[in-house]
Amino acid sequence: MLQYRYRAGGPPTRQTRRHGDADQAWTDYVPAIDRPVLRWPDNARVALWICPNILSYEYMAPADPWLDMWTRMPQPDVLAYGRQDYGNRVGFWRMLEVLDAHNVRCTACVNVEALERHPEICKAAVARDWRYLGHGISNSRFIYGLSEAEERAYYEDMRRRLHALTGVTLQGMGGPGPQSATESTPDVLAALGFRYHADWFHDDQPFPLRVREGRLISLPYALEINDAPFLGAAFDADEFAEAARRQFDRLWVEGADSARVMCLSLHPALIGQPQRVRYLDEMLAYMLSRPGVWQATGDEIADHYYASHFEAVQRWLDARRATT
């Protein structure tokens, strides 16, 4: 609405992979009705990871060939910029009160620059021993068109800066802005030892991604149970809460047979507004009151998956590939 519009006729991005009928190189097609059973610790039905976004936007954003940052008018757009800045100044703190009341351990989706610019927020996250889903350095600078070497340096820089601030080594990544990526992204992440990639929305369970070296899994982040698309359309937080409740109910029922992941993606600029935050309280109260819920960080979910499932699923995929 106010930000992020793909530019018509942007230059082609780097594209060396051609896969004909298989179309894409990173995932195996695994239908819901034919796959290994997934179990969480204590036989939980749903692993719930909660991802508040801590974002950094620029008053004057650099031009990008593929994406228009502030779409309404020539820069600066203080309305659009200010609406985001509100999230860090006000919304975050109101959201945090609710998260604290429910004693949840979050996986903050972070632009590392936001933690650098707002040490108070960084301190709050560190004090709660949160974990982090890397979302790049800034949400107004994207990684389309980077060379593989540039992309590697970008992640190394982000990881080093996050570690310096928090003492935590980043395990997961989702592309800055609207999931910007290159065709090298999964390979580079795996080679650097990242554990999970959160830009894949094709499943309710983690799955191994195909990478050149090392290991990487997709961990379902939230494209739909995400306040940004919801509250950017003609909905408000009561409807978002109802959607989250229904999402949870379905995954909880299905999770009795084979466990599921539910992600709740939050943007403090939106959910932290005074008229909305009580619905976050209701959502969390509902989900956390149910048995069989493993409220975990992305790192914990990935750790469990690697320890208990990855090798078996990879063998299963390899055997399947060999027969088709």
Next chain:
Amino acid sequence: MNPAAHDWFDWSPIGARASGAWPGGARLAVAFVVAVEYYEMQPPAQAAWPASLPGGFGRGPYPDFRTWSHREYGNRIGVFRVMDALDRHGMRATAAVDAYCARERSVVVDECRRRNWEIAAHGEAVTRLLSSRLGEEDERSQIRAALQAVREAAGGDVAGWLGPEQGESARTPALLAEAGIRYVLDWPNDELPYPMRTPGGPLVSLPMAIDLDDVFAHWHRKLSMARWRQSIADAAERLLADGESRPRALVLCLHPWLVGQPWRISYLEEVLADLRRREGVWFATAGEIAARCGAGDQRSAG
């Protein structure tokens, strides 16, 4: 010159039609068309699609993992939820299957066939629109290639066609008829099937209710799911009343990548339960409705 600038059918207001007859004196025929479609991460250079093609937040620069995977959710997860929901009410559907899914997502087609669903054809992929940008031979060969793949997966006759994103050129109905298609779902201009005439032979147009299409309502218009559920209930109520004098058809298109999401599927279940409790409804496949209106004769594929 025909003021509508085409000659595919004789125009008539719905009040002037012969009264259709559904089995058992039903006042309303209801069919579900489930789109089994593939969104290409790397479409061929000549492929085209509408700028509004839904999924993710619109198509971004390659590689758009987000939008590709949002759409792929339908073929991995969502379509099986839609099947379960229909199974629970003993309802069958028409699967509109594109050539990519016919080849690469064949387990979905197998599951449709196991349920005795109808298989219709749905082009090559949702990222390969039929439009007037294509030359006649290119369009003909795309239609034939798609049909061949879907017929092989279906194990036989395929009567129906839904264009990717309902795309047609000014030649499409003729090329479909010529290829042996007997009914087409692209034209949302009526509440009853009607005959088309084409240089390739006759064809029946079976209109779908586009404003109740899940993608049109949820994605493009951003209606709430609760409002969509209410809209379908309101439509059914009015169509059943209208059906006292002249039976109607309600053909609803469902897209598993969207309505098959965990939170959205519960609304579809509520829609089905609501339709199920109404009297005077004939639950049919699209092909069964079209066959009652002249699309029943199987001709050999041209």
